[in-house]
Amino acid sequence: xxxxxxxxxxxxxxxxxxxxxxxxxxxxxxxxxxxxxxxxxxxxxxxxxxxxxxxxxxxxxxxxxxxxxxxxxxxxxxxxxxxxxxxxxxxxxxxxxxxxxxxxxxxxxxxxxxxxxxxxxxxxxxxxxxxxxxxxxxxxxxxxxxxxxxxxxxxxxxxxxxxxxxxxxxxxxxxxxxxxxxxxxxxxxxxxxxxxxxxxxxxxxxxxxxxxxxxxxxxxxxxxxxxxxxxxxxxxxxxxxxxxxxxxxxxxxxxxxxxxxx
Amino acid sequence: xxxxxxxxxxxxxxxxxxxxxxxxxxxxxxxxxxxxxxxxxxxxxxxxxxxxxxxxxxxxxxxxxxxxxxxxxxxxxxxxxxxxxxxxxxxxxxxxxxxxxxxxxxxxxxxxxxxxxxxxxxxxxxxxxxxxxxxxxxxxxxxxxxxxxxxxxxxxxxxxxxxxxxxxxxxxxxxxxxxxxxxxxxxxxxxxxxxxxxxxxxxxxxxxxxxxxxxxxxxxxxxxxxxxxxxxxxxxxxxxxxxxxxxxxxxxxxxxxxxxxx
Numbered sequence: 001x002x003x004x005x006x007x008x009x010x011x012x013x014x015x016x017x018x019x020x021x022x023x024x025x026x027x028x029x030x031x032x033x034x035x036x037x038x039x040x041x042x043x044x045x046x047x048x049x050x051x052x053x054x055x056x057x058x059x060x061x062x063x064x065x066x067x068x069x070x071x072x073x074x075x076x077x078x079x080x081x082x083x084x085x086x087x088x089x090x091x092x093x094x095x096x097x098x099x100x101x102x103x104x105x106x107x108x109x110x111x112x113x114x115x116x117x118x119x120x121x122x123x124x125x126x127x128x129x130x131x132x133x134x135x136x137x138x139x140x141x142x143x144x145x146x147x148x149x150x151x152x153x154x155x156x157x158x159x160x161x162x163x164x165x166x167x168x169x170x171x172x173x174x175x176x177x178x179x180x181x182x183x184x185x186x187x188x189x190x191x192x193x194x195x196x197x198x199x200x201x202x203x204x205x206x207x208x209x210x211x212x213x214x215x216x217x218x219x220x221x222x223x224x225x226x227x228x229x230x231x232x233x234x235x236x237x238x239x240x241x242x243x244x245x246x247x248x249x250x251x252x253x254x255x256x257x258x259x260x261x262x
Numbered sequence: 263x264x265x266x267x268x269x270x271x272x273x274x275x276x277x278x279x280x281x282x283x284x285x286x287x288x289x290x291x292x293x294x295x296x297x298x299x300x301x302x303x304x305x306x307x308x309x310x311x312x313x314x315x316x317x318x319x320x321x322x323x324x325x326x327x328x329x330x331x332x333x334x335x336x337x338x339x340x341x342x343x344x345x346x347x348x349x350x351x352x353x354x355x356x357x358x359x360x361x362x363x364x365x366x367x368x369x370x371x372x373x374x375x376x377x378x379x380x381x382x383x384x385x386x387x388x389x390x391x392x393x394x395x396x397x398x399x400x401x402x403x404x405x406x407x408x409x410x411x412x413x414x415x416x417x418x419x420x421x422x423x424x425x426x427x428x429x430x431x432x433x434x435x436x437x438x439x440x441x442x443x444x445x446x447x448x449x450x451x452x453x454x455x456x457x458x459x460x461x462x463x464x465x466x467x468x469x470x471x472x473x474x475x476x477x478x479x480x481x482x483x484x485x486x487x488x489x490x491x492x493x494x495x496x497x498x499x500x501x502x503x504x505x506x507x508x509x510x511x512x513x514x515x516x517x518x519x520x521x522x523x524x
Contacts, residue, residue: 027412027415028415030405030408031404031405031408031409031410031411031415032404032405033405056410056412057408058408061407061408099426141425141426141429142293142294142425143292143293143294143295143425145323146292146293146319146320146323147293148293148318149293150289150318153289153290153293153418156415156418156419157418157419157422160419163403163404163405164361164403167403
């Protein structure tokens with residue numbers, strides 16, 4: 001095993017409302033060495049003067065911003081997606097505390113995976129359809145009676161934990177006995193020869209599957225379709241398909257459909 | 263050893279300038295269950311409308327505020343004082359990362375010590391004379407090229423780490439084998455039968471010593487007096503005197519002065 005770079009994760013703010021919060025997020029990113037900021041449908045557009053004010057020079061210091069219409073598009077090149085949520089949802093997803101999730105995320109990032117850290121809108125958080133695009137949830141524990149963290153606070157805490165996890169990772173790599181210092185199985189994640197597929201390939205698979213199931217009248221009750229698709233997605237996502245595996249799955253769908261049509 | 267409550271630490275903001283930052287600090291305190299906020303000479307006085315805005319209800323949720331003229335007075339009932347600083351100072355003080363310091367601080371708070379967590383003014387940070395009142399420094403590691411954290415960010419990170427350290431402590435106490443679960447020596451701090459004296463008693467000792475030394479022409483060069491006193495203070499502070507030990511020290515001073523005068 002050679003020494004890997006810890007790939008910079010994408011910080012993705014979905015439908016952020018206040019420019020101040022975008023700027024505060026950028027400032028915290030710069031504090032902790034993160035540079036890839038992605039905005040999904042920012043309410044007030046981009047660029048945003050109020051964001052520049054609270055960023056305290058973070059954009060000039062290297063934080064790059066890209067704007068997307070949909071979360072889906074922002075995730076296209078990402079391999080593994082964390083969503084930060086204040087509470088559990090009705091979709092079965094694995095979840096961790098911030099520190100644990102960042103440690104695992106850094107391990108993935110050092111294995112050449114592009115990690116996304118997704119944050120919801122100020123008041124409403126992430127919608128179920130957005131959470132469905134994510135592999136793993138991050139819960140930031142707070143006092144139950146006063147649990148509301150603002151967007152800037154949430155990004156700061158995650159960036160801080162990511163930074164320390166990355167430092168620990170790099171220090172461990174520099175130890176003499178590298179082979180033993182980095183035992184990925186500690187994090188419950190076996191090192192794989194085939195790389196995890198980027199998000200867009202999984203999305204293609206899901207879209208094709210949904211279209212196919214629709215055509216085949218799988219969704220008897222149209223109202224149940226979104227929830228059913230979320231469950232299917234969650235179930236398949238846990239497998240963390242490689243590109244080859246997705247191709248195999250596509251082949252299976254083709255085969256099954258051919259069989260049905262025949 | 264019985265199960266101890268983790269005493270709520272005091273969050274002390276020295277000469278805070280912007281009400282927004284005081285409110286953000288209070289909000290983060292409420293998020294993580296801290297209630298004792300002390301302001302030393304807030305620039306715009308107290309109460310402050312802008313602080314109420316950014317606090318998002320933290321004051322109503324239980325964060326109490328007291329205002330002091332001097333840091334000294336704010337520390338009077340505190341036993342052990344941490345100062346958050348961005349960089350090392352010329353005074354020799356032990357320092358730790360935030361997580362390590364909070365773990366040690368919680369251990370002290372569970373031993374009935376009132377802990378102070380001191381934060382400097384927005385632009386200028388803590389002055390050397392303020393740092394001299396503190397036992398231990400907390401460094402929040404950031405990227406060297408973009409290291410400036412604002413007051414709200416700093417309080418958030420410390421409150422977050424305190425909360426998790428306190429949770430871990432309480433969980434450890436609840437384990438069956440309490441005697442072994444809490445080994446204070448892990449933190450390099452031997453459990454003592456005599457309690458650490460409150461700050462005011464140590465201050466009385468320092469003031470008396472300084473007055474005595476002045477009267478005895480100890481400070482040959484008046485310009486050197488502040489630096490010399492800081493060094494003496496730092497040196498004695500590391501001993502963490504109990505009330506009885508301070509009384510003993512006071513007795514020693516009396517004795518020495520009596521000897522000198524005689």
